[in-house]
Amino acid sequence: MSDEVEPGRVRVRLDLGYDGRDFSGWAVQRGRRTVQGEVQDALRVVTRSAEPLELTVAGRTDAGVHARGQVAHVDLPAEVWEAHGEHLLRRLAGRLPHDVRVWRVRRAPAHFDARFxxxxxxxxYRVTDHPGGADPLQRGHVLWHNWPLDADAMNEAARRLLGEHDFAAYCKKREGATTIRRLLDLRWERRPDGVLEATVRADAFCHNMVRALVGAMLFVGDGHRPPSWPGEVLAAGVRDSAVHVVRPHGLTLEEVGYPADDELPARNAAARRLRTLTRCA
Structure with a gap:
């Protein structure tokens, strides 16, 4: 598959954020309100495009999941970019609903692909264990866990999950897709207001992976399982009925990382290869 943009078109990068509570996820679905649908419709209107415009996104978030640092790209006819490019950001702000915002619009470098x-x-992922519940002003972004949580125990469990593994035990399997991922960072910190934040960073995620990992670590944090348990579930390679996929509203996509421009072709090629484990982990 080529990363070259068709002649006469310009690849445009959009950085955006959204409150996911009233969306049925990112991807367009017939009869449902989605982030992709809203942004594509707004783009078509403000550019006066006679053809459909399709966005490619870094990560398809599920229903109810939020984003602050989502990235997408769209290929626009060159004449449309020339006519509207410098005005797109402000015009999108006037057209989009208030629960989705585009923060930056720019021409993408050669070979850039928001996904690959x-x-x-x-x-x-944000959780509160306050006995009174979640702050009403944060309730749409913070999960209430009605048990005291031990952040040290959860961090001990998290360290056992780092690295490249087959995360089949924490993913909803999809036909023809691999569940091998490299988990780069997984740690819990308690904010001054008592809210616990889990930072989860990986080269990619499979379906439900973050919410399942958080569910397993909460079971450790409240004392129902030892810190070794999430790693044992991972090694077993099958879904454990005790691993709960936590609710989506506590989850936010914060940032997407990309390599230097001259490394884009190699990265795209590597991302498209079906991964296998090359060593025991």
């Missing part, structure tokens, strides 16, 4: 060029994605 990404080298990592960073999510944050």
């Amino acid at each position: 060029s990404a080298v990592w994605r960073r999510y944050c």
Whole structure:
């Protein structure tokens, strides 16, 4: 598959954020409100495009999941970019609903692909164990866990999950897709207001992976399982009924990382290869 943009078109990168509570996820679905659908419709209107415009995204978030650092690209006719490019950001702000915002619009470098060029994605999951519940002003972004949580125990469990593994035990399997991922960062920190934040960074994620990992670590944090348990589930390679996929509203896509421009072709090629484990982990 070529990364070259068709002649007469310009690849445009969009950086965006959204509150996911009223969306049925990122991807367009007939009869449902989605982030992709809203942004594509807004782009078509503000550019007066006679043809459909399709966005490619770094990571398809599920229903109810938020984003602050989502990245997408779209290929526009060169004449449309020339006529509207410098005005797109402000015009999108006037057209989009208030729960989705585009923060930056720019011409992408050669070979840039929002999905395949990404080298990592960073999510944050937020939880409160306050006995009174979640702050009403944060309730749409923070999960309430009605048990005291031990952050040290959860961090001990998290360290056992780092590295490249087959995360089949923490993913919803999809036909023809691999569940091998490299988990680069997984740690918990308690903010001054008591909210616990899990930073989860990997080269890519499979379906439900972050929410399943968080669910397993919460079981450790509240004392129902020892810190060794999430690693044992990972090694077993099958879904454990005790691993709960936590609710989506605590999850936010914070940032997507990309390599230097001259490394984009090699990254795209590597991302498209079906991965296998090359060593025991």
